[in-house]
Amino acid sequence: MHQTTLRFGPELWSQLEEAARRAGISIAQYVREAAVVRLTHGYRDAQAELTDDDESPVTPEEAADEALLARAASQREIDSSRALWNQSRQARARARQLREDVARRRVDPS
Numbered sequence: 001m002h003q004t005t006l007r008f009g010p011e012l013w014s015q016l017e018e019a020a021r022r023a024g025i026s027i028a029q030y031v032r033e034a035a036v037v038r039l040t041h042g043y044r045d046a047q048a049e050l051t052d053d054d055e056s057p058v059t060p061e062e063a064a065d066e067a068l069l070a071r072a073a074s075q076r077e078i079d080s081s082r083a084l085w086n087q088s089r090q091a092r093a094r095a096r097q098l099r100e101d102v103a104r105r106r107v108d109p110s
Contacts, residue, residue, distance in 0.1 A: 001083060006031065029073075036072055040065060 008016060020030040 001079065032076065033069070033073055036069055040069060 016027050016030060020027045023030060025033075
């Protein structure tokens with residue numbers, strides 16, 4: 001996973017907050033999914049996807065693309081969760097090691 005910093009003007013940030021709230025996800029997740037949509041569909045199709053345009057019927061190809069995006073989002077969440085669990089395990093192991101070191105120093109202060 002790569003991490004980056006993005007800067008948004010106040011108006012765009014406000015729009016992102018509202019769109020993410022409507023979707024029931026974080027702004028970070030909204031931006032990630034928008035990037036995947038744009039990479040998958042190209043700019044024009046991504047614009048249509050992001051505007052929640054429900055007027056046209058979904059073609060089988062679009063449904064397959066949406067399924068692909070959902071699987072990709074799911075895999076990202078799994079990867080993120082796995083990374084957090086590993087980080088937590090490392091922190092617990094380090095804390096345990098520090099407690100043991102302190103306990104040993106109390107018994108043998110040399």
